[in-house]
Structure formats: structure tokens, C-alpha cells
Amino acid sequence: MSSANELSDSDELSAFHRLRRGLARTRAGLGRGLRALVGEGALDEQMLEDLGDLLLSADTGVEASRSILEELERRGRGAASAGEVLQILEELLYRRLAACEQPLDVSTAAPFVILVVGVNGVGKTTTIGKLAMRFRAEGREVVLAAADTFRAAASEQLLRWGERSGASVISQGEGADAASVAHDALQSARARGADVLIVDTAGRQHTHHNLMEELAKIRRVIERLEPGAPHEVLLVVDAGNGQNVLSQLQRFGEAVGVTGMAMTKLDGTAKGGILLALAAHGAPPVRFIGVGEDPRDLRPFEARGFVTALLAEPEG
Amino acid sequence: MFDQLRDRLDTTFNALRGRGRLTEDNIRDAMREVRMALLEADVALPVAKAFIERVREAALGQEVLGNLNPGQAVVAIVHRELVSLMGEANETLALTARPPVVILLAGLQGAGKTTTAGKLGWFLRDRQRKQVLAASVDIYRPAAIDQLERVADTAGIDFFRAPGDDPVRMAGAALEEAKRRMHDVLILDTAGRLHVDEDMMAEIRALNAALQPTEVLFVVDSLTGQDAVNAAQAFHDALPLSGVILTKTDGDARGGAALSVRQVTGTPIKFLGTGEGIEALEPFHPERVASRLLGMGDVLTLVEEAERKLDRGKAKELEKKLRKGKQMDLTDLRDQLLQMNSMGGMAGLLSHLPGMDRLGAAAPSVDDRQTRSMLAIIDSMTPYERNNPEEIRGSRKRRIAAGSGTQVQDVNRLLKQFQQMRKMMKRMRKGGMAKLAQSLGRRGGGGPFG
Numbered sequence: 222m223s224s225a226n227e228l229s230d231s232d233e234l235s236a237f238h239r240l241r242r243g244l245a246r247t248r249a250g251l252g253r254g255l256r257a258l259v260g261e262g263a264l265d266e267q268m269l270e271d272l273g274d275l276l277l278s279a280d281t282g283v284e285a286s287r288s289i290l291e292e293l294e295r296r297g298r299g300a301a302s303a304g305e306v307l308q309i310l311e312e313l314l315y316r317r318l319a320a321c322e323q324p325l326d327v328s329t330a331a332p333f334v335i336l337v338v339g340v341n342g343v344g345k346t347t348t349i350g351k352l353a354m355r356f357r358a359e360g361r362e363v364v365l366a367a368a369d370t371f372r373a374a375a376s377e378q379l380l381r382w383g384e385r386s387g388a389s390v391i392s393q394g395e396g397a398d399a400a401s402v403a404h405d406a407l408q409s410a411r412a413r414g415a416d417v418l419i420v421d422t423a424g425r426q427h428t429h430h431n432l433m434e435e436l437a438k439i440r441r442v443i444e445r446l447e448p449g450a451p452h453e454v455l456l457v458v459d460a461g462n463g464q465n466v467l468s469q470l471q472r473f474g475e476a477v478g479v480t481g482m483a484m485t486k487l488d489g490t491a492k493g494g495i496l497l498a499l500a501a502h503g504a505p506p507v508r509f510i511g512v513g514e515d516p517r518d519l520r521p522f523e524a525r526g527f528v529t530a531l532l533a534e535p536e537g
Numbered sequence: 538m539f540d541q542l543r544d545r546l547d548t549t550f551n552a553l554r555g556r557g558r559l560t561e562d563n564i565r566d567a568m569r570e571v572r573m574a575l576l577e578a579d580v581a582l583p584v585a586k587a588f589i590e591r592v593r594e595a596a597l598g599q600e601v602l603g604n605l606n607p608g609q610a611v612v613a614i615v616h617r618e619l620v621s622l623m624g625e626a627n628e629t630l631a632l633t634a635r636p637p638v639v640i641l642l643a644g645l646q647g648a649g650k651t652t653t654a655g656k657l658g659w660f661l662r663d664r665q666r667k668q669v670l671a672a673s674v675d676i677y678r679p680a681a682i683d684q685l686e687r688v689a690d691t692a693g694i695d696f697f698r699a700p701g702d703d704p705v706r707m708a709g710a711a712l713e714e715a716k717r718r719m720h721d722v723l724i725l726d727t728a729g730r731l732h733v734d735e736d737m738m739a740e741i742r743a744l745n746a747a748l749q750p751t752e753v754l755f756v757v758d759s760l761t762g763q764d765a766v767n768a769a770q771a772f773h774d775a776l777p778l779s780g781v782i783l784t785k786t787d788g789d790a791r792g793g794a795a796l797s798v799r800q801v802t803g804t805p806i807k808f809l810g811t812g813e814g815i816e817a818l819e820p821f822h823p824e825r826v827a828s829r830l831l832g833m834g835d836v837l838t839l840v841e842e843a844e845r846k847l848d849r850g851k852a853k854e855l856e857k858k859l860r861k862g863k864q865m866d867l868t869d870l871r872d873q874l875l876q877m878n879s880m881g882g883m884a885g886l887l888s889h890l891p892g893m894d895r896l897g898a899a900a901p902s903v904d905d906r907q908t909r910s911m912l913a914i915i916d917s918m919t920p921y922e923r924n925n926p927e928e929i930r931g932s933r934k935r936r937i938a939a940g941s942g943t944q945v946q947d948v949n950r951l952l953k954q955f956q957q958m959r960k961m962m963k964r965m966r967k968g969g970m971a972k973l974a975q976s977l978g979r980r981g982g983g984g985p986f987g
């Protein structure tokens with residue numbers, strides 16, 4: 222298995238390109254459409270309607286789309302050129318997304334405990350694997366807790382990521398009590414003087430009350446053992462999930478108090494609009510975005526880079 | 538699934554009900570609302586647009602339903618279009634080919650393919666007594682093959698770990714194994730893949746070419762948003778899809794994917810995934826989903842179908858009775874039972890009765906074997922008893938049971954079911970469909986559509 226060095230080579234150089242490549246689909250759908258439309262000239266009724274359709278079909282949602290159009294109409298009416306309208310649009314999108322930008326700083330506690338939650342199949346375990354690679358590359362000691370004791374072969378999946386990243390994995394096997402795994406892992410992380418503990422949990426539909434209650438219990442066990450922990454409750458969402466993401470945020474928020482989000486599979490979808498919908502709803506910071514399956518494709522979310530990559534001229 | 542969309546549509550149609558008749562103006566207003574409701578439910582924009590256009594045209598050309606109020610008329614049209622959008626009837630798997638019948642599962646990452654492979658295996662083994670072999674060619678996701686092995690074990694089906702790391706070769710080996718061990722069905726689980734990943738799409742095409750599967754099923758997460766159409770389109774272009782399985786319908790998905798995917802692929806949704814357990818798989822019934830979506834069993838559909846398929850006179854009588862709010866009697870039930878076979882059996886009939894689908898456990902459940910004994914019971918009654926079911930007590934019950942070769946409990950069950958149906962009819966008369974839907978509505982729950 223390869224080592225954490227996988228992450229380091231010429232990483233910063235290629236950061237923007239990875240993002241651009243990952244967002245190619247989003248750009249083709251939303252970015253290029255916006256660009257093409259705005260490039261047509263003066264803002265008129267038809268253009269606004271087409272823009273509205275574009276935003277809607279990018280998962281921006283009715284509410285956020287409406288508010289963006291209203292602002293664009295208000296501020297763009299006097300614009301002299303298409304370039305100017307585009308600039309106004311870029312600035313407007315940036316300001317909205319910037320509200321969601323706040324990187325995760327794991328150096329404020331040791332072990333810094335991250336509880337990872339989300340609905341089924343969004344990419345929690347994979348994101349944890351990628352995060353472990355990242356933290357290991359930064360020279361941190363990482364412990365992973367296999368508290369998904371429900372899904373078939375969930376701990377095996379996490380173990381592979383442990384091997385790959387050099388993080389230790391604490392597991393008790395299928396059917397064990399999830400809270401007890403979290404408890405063990407936290408004790409072990411403290412004993413080893415680890416820097417970061419990441420707790421993987423089983424995916425669950427937020428409509429199942431007993432499963433949400435189980436999650437709350439994991440949180441309580443961690444809290445009791447380590448006051449101040451978990452330092453981050455990271456909700457992982459799938460960028461392809463459309464408006465349902467808002468309801469996921471609300472229900473997981475109620476159950477365990479979400480403090481940050483990771484949005485995966487932005488490479489797979491033509492739609493980046495759900496980020497705008499989240500911003501409009503005052504969501505907690507988006508810490509990371511996943512734009513591919515390679516560990517380097519998990520990136521801290523930066524609003525400026527995102528909007529620039531989104532509206533960038535198509536390559537070639 | 539679908540709760541939110543249902544509420545929105547309800548509000549829209551309620552507003553229309555107050556109006557005198559259908560005009561271009563009120564249709565346009567209503568359609569704007571329906572469009573918003575669809576988009577908020579994550580129905581893909583092109584699908585929503587085309588849908589609205591069809592409903593608008595149908596509504597404008599609407600004269601037949603002239604005596605209905607605008608709300609009812611639009612509901613009827615929307616219902617019809619929803620059904621045609623989702624496919625007319627439930628379609629099952631084609632398993633009659635020469636064994637081993639190959640089922641190939643494909644879809645985006647995390648959609649639920651591996652879990653569904655297990656559920657399908659369980660379904661085929663348990664319900665259809667098939668010998669099933671499961672194999673995976675997911676060489677990418679860590680522990681993916683271990684996962685399928687566990688799931689197959691839970692399902693009680695056989696599992697084969699194909700050697701090597703070339704998916705097409707592995708699939709070939711699995712097929713050989715299924716032939717050798719004389720399995721009826723081979724379920725092949727594949728890695729999740731993006732529809733825009735050319736290498737991976739080429740791989741799944743090669744798998745399809747090598748295996749020539751009878752069923753190629755697109756597994757899609759019901760939570761998918763606007764992008765569902767693009768993914769579905771790409772998989773449809775790459776593979777000869779024979780059906781769709783919609784997963785995670787136990788969550789609060791707004792249902793847009795369900796409405797979009799079938800439209801784009803032109804292939805039927807065959808199953809719904811309704812939970813993480815091995816048994817959480819249900820055949821998909823478009824008609825029922827459409828009715829639930831509109832928050833009511835649809836009397837209009839009942840009447841329409843009755844007119845089309847049944848004795849026109851009898852149907853008119855029933856319709857008149859329903860409209861006047863006259864009580865239904867056992868003779869009506871007998872007429873219905875007699876003509877039922879042409880309407881898709883008892884289940885089909887009951888699903889049209891307002892509120893039946895939302896009664897949950899209280900709903901009369903009747904299978905077609907029971908139909909015959911129900912008829913026998915009614916036939917053993919006197920005309921007086923048929924008109925006055927409440928008069929049927931102890932000694933009459935015993936006589937009827939003896940005459941029909943059934944037990945007193947059977948007579949009791951029939952009477953109870955009949956009372957429930959009658960109560961439904963009465964509620965409908967008092968409050969109209971909207972009130973009925975409300976009174977039955979948001980209560981109960983359970984099942985994928987809450």
C-alpha cells in the first residue's frame with residue numbers, strides 16, 4: 222500500500238487544476254450556461270427567466286434562485302456591458318458562498334475529535350479516509366473509530382483506509398455497540414497522545430428517530446469522556462442529493478448539532494447550486510468539497526476559488 | 538417519500554376547487570404552482586416542463602369532465618399524466634430466459650447496488666424459489682467484495698469470489714460458476730461509477746457485452762436531485778437498461794428522481810428499496826404512487842375505468858350513487874366483485890376507492906382467492922339482508938356461513954370490510970375529496986410514502 226506521501230507531491234501547484242477538472246461538469250452545466258447567457262448582452266426578462274431555469278436545474282432551489290435573480294436584476298440593470306454583468310454575478314455568488322467558507326483547524330485540541338455523520342452512501346467513510354491521508358501528510362497522529370457497526374464490511378472498509386494512510390483503526394466488529402466503539406477509540410487516542418480522532422458512523426435516513434437517537438448517544442458518550450468534544454460534528458452530504466440536503470442538515474442538526482459540512486461527489490454532478498441553497502439557509506461552514514475519488518480530490522472549500530473555477534472560460 | 542410534493546399539490550388544487558370552471562387563466566395559475574411544486578420536489582426541469590405542457594393541453598381541451606369543478610378536473614388530468622409519467626403498471630423481472638438468467642446492476646457511487654443485490658437475491662430465493670448466485674466485480678472500493686459476501690450470506694444465497702482483477706474476466710468466471718452449479722439466476726454487482734467517467738462507462742459496456750444479461754437494472758438513489766436525468770440518460774445511452782430500482786425511499790426524498798428517471802430512460806421502475814434490511818424491497822406500482830402523491834384514492838379513475846371496462850349501466854348507477862351520496866349496499870359490492878377480473882382484481886378496485894390506500898393497517902385487504910368466497914357469502918344472503926347489512930346478526934350469520942360453505946368469521950370479515958368501504962363513501966360525500974384526504978391524510982404513516 223502507498224503511504225501518506227501520495228498527497229504531498231506538487232500538491233499546491235495542481236490544486237487549482239484539480240478543482241477545475243473536478244468541477245468541469247458543474248462548469249459545463251451552470252458556469253458555462255451563466256456565462257453564455259450573460260454574455261448575450263443586456264439583462265432582459267427572457268434572460269432572467271433562462272437564468273432562473275439554469276439555477277433551478279443546478280439544484281439551487283426555488284428560494285435561493287429567486288433571491289439571486291432579484292439581486293442581479295437590481296444591481297445589473299444599469300450595467301453597460303455583458304462583461305460587467307458577469308462581474309456582478311461573480312461577485313454576488315462569491316459573497317453568498319463566502320458565508321460558508323471557514324476552514325477546519327484541528328490544532329485547537331488534542332485529540333481533536335471529529336464525529337462524522339450523514340445519510341446512507343454519501344461518502345462518509347471515503348471522506349474519513351481522505352482526511353486521514355491529509356492529516357497524516359501534515360504529520361499528525363490519527364486514530365479512526367469504526368463506529369459503523371451496522372453495514373456489512375464497514376469496518377473492513379475503514380481498515381483499508383487505515384492501512385493506506387497510516388492511521389490506527391479501532392474496531393469491535395459487526396453488531397457491536399457503536400457508542401462503545403467511540404468510547405474505546407477515544408480512550409485509545411488519548412493513551413497514544415493522538416492529534417486527531419475521527420469517528421465513522423453508519424449511514425442513516427434522518428427520518429428514522431431511533432437511529433438518530435443512537436447517534437445522539439454516541440455524541441453523549443464522547444462528551445462525557447472528554448469535555449469539549451466532539452470538537453467538530455461533520456455532516457457529509459452528496460452534491461447530487463438536491464434539495465433534500467437541506468432537510469438532512471436540519472434533522473442531523475437537531476439530533477447532534479452539526480458544526481461543519483463536507484460535500485462529496487461534486488465531480489459527478491452538473492450541479493453546484495446546492496451550495497448556494499445551503500448558503501441561503503445559513504448553513505454551517507462547508508469545510509471540504511470532494512471533487513473525485515483520489516485522496517487529493519478532497520479540498521478545503523474556498524469560495525473565491527470555487528466561483529472562479531465555476532465561471533472560468535471553458536478549456537481548449 | 539413524496540410528502541412535501543403531495544402537500545403542495547393539495548394546496549394548489551384546493552385553491553382551484555373554489556373556482557367556477559376551468560379557464561385559461563386559472564389553468565395557467567395552477568400550472569405555475571404545479572411547476573414550482575415539481576421543481577421543489579427535485580423533478581428535473583425538462584421533465585417538469587414537458588409534464589406541465591401535457592397537463593395544460595389536456596386541461597384546455599377538457600369538455601368531457603365539464604360537470605366537475607375545476608379542482609377535480611385538474612386532479613384527474615394530473616393523476617392520469619403522473620401515471621403515464623411513471624409507467625402504466627407494475628413490471629416484474631423477466632426470468633423466463635434459459636438459466637442462468639443474468640441480472641446486471643449498475644449505477645452511481647453509493648446508490649445502493651450492493652445492498653440491492655442482496656435484497657434481490659433474497660426476494661428471488663424467498664418468493665420465487667430460485668437458486669441464486671451473487672458475484673461482484675467491484676475491484677475499486679475498499680472491501681466492496683467482502684460487503685457483498687456478507688450481504689449474500691444474510692440473504693441465504695450463494696456467493697462466488699471471482700479470481701483476478703479484470704472485471705470482464707471476473708464476470709465471465711462468475712457466469713461459468715453459475716452454469717456449473719446450475720443456478721437459476723446470477724446477480725452481478727458492479728462498482729459505482731460516474732456517468733461522465735469514460736473509462737468506467739466503457740468498462741460497464743464491456744461487462745454487458747460479455748455477459749448479455751437478461752436484466753440490466755439502473756440502481757438510483759431516490760434522494761438524487763436535478764442531476765438524476767443526466768445520470769439516467771448516460772446509463773441509458775451506454776446500456777440496454779431493462780428497469781430501474783429506486784433506493785432509500787424510506788427517507789423523506791421529494792420524489793423527483795422517481796418522476797424523472799422513468800421519463801428519461803423509458804424503462805419501468807421495477808422495485809423500491811425501503812430500508813437497509815434484506816427484506817426492504819417492494820415491487821413498484823405507478824398507479825398507487827400517483828394516487829398517494831395526490832393524497833387520495835381517485836374516484837374519478839374508478840369511474841373512468843368502470844366506464845371503459847365494465848357494464849356501462851352498472852357503472853353509471855354506482856357513479857350516481859356515489860355522487861348523490863346514497864349508501865352503497867351489498868348488492869353493489871356483489872356487482873363489483875363479479876366484474877372485477879376485468880379490472881385487475883380486488884386490489885386494483887380497492888386502490889381506486891378514496892382513502893383506501895391511506896388507511897394503512899385498517900384498510901380491507903382482500904386477495905383474489907377471497908373474492909370467490911366473498912361472492913358465495915353474498916349469494917347466500919336474502920335480498921333484504923343485502924340491502925340491510927346491519928340486520929345480519931347471530932343466527933343469520935350462521936345460516937349464511939353454512940349456505941356459503943364458510944365460517945362465521947368469514948362472514949364477519951366481509952361485513953366489516955363492507956362497513957369500512959361504506960364509511961369511506963360517506964366521508965367522501967360529506968366533505969368532498971379534499972376533506973377526505975385531509976382527514977385520512979397526514980396520519981398513520983409507515984411504508985415508503987408515509
Ligand SMILES: Nc1nc2c(ncn2[C@@H]2O[C@H](COP(=O)(O)OP(=O)(O)OP(=O)(O)O)[C@@H](O)[C@H]2O)c(=O)[nH]1
Pocket residue numbers: 339340341342343344345346347348369372375422423424425485486487488489510511512513514646647678729731
Ligand atoms: N466520484 C466520487 N465518488 C465519491 C466521492 N466520495 C465518495 N465517493 C464514493 O461514494 C461511494 C460511497 O462512499 P462511502 O464512503 O462508502 O459512503 P458512506 O457514506 O460511508 O456509506 P455508508 O456508510 O454505507 O452510509 C464509494 O463508492 C466512494 O468511492 C467523491 O467525492 N466523488
Ligand SMILES: Nc1nc2c(ncn2[C@@H]2O[C@H](COP(=O)(O)OP(=O)(O)OP(=O)(O)O)[C@@H](O)[C@H]2O)c(=O)[nH]1
Pocket residue numbers: 341342372424425426644645646647648649650651652653675678681727728729730784785786787788809810811812813817
Ligand atoms: N435507508 C436505506 N438505505 C439503503 C437502501 N439501499 C441501500 N441503502 C444503504 O445505502 C448505503 C450504500 O449502499 P451500498 O449498497 O453500499 O451502495 P453501492 O451502490 O453498492 O455503493 P458503491 O459500491 O460504493 O457504489 C448503505 O449504507 C446501505 O445500507 C434503502 O433502500 N434504504
Ligand SMILES: [Mg+2]
Pocket residue numbers: 345346347369375421422423424
Ligand atoms: Mg461508511
Ligand SMILES: [Mg+2]
Pocket residue numbers: 650651652675681726727728729
Ligand atoms: Mg457496492
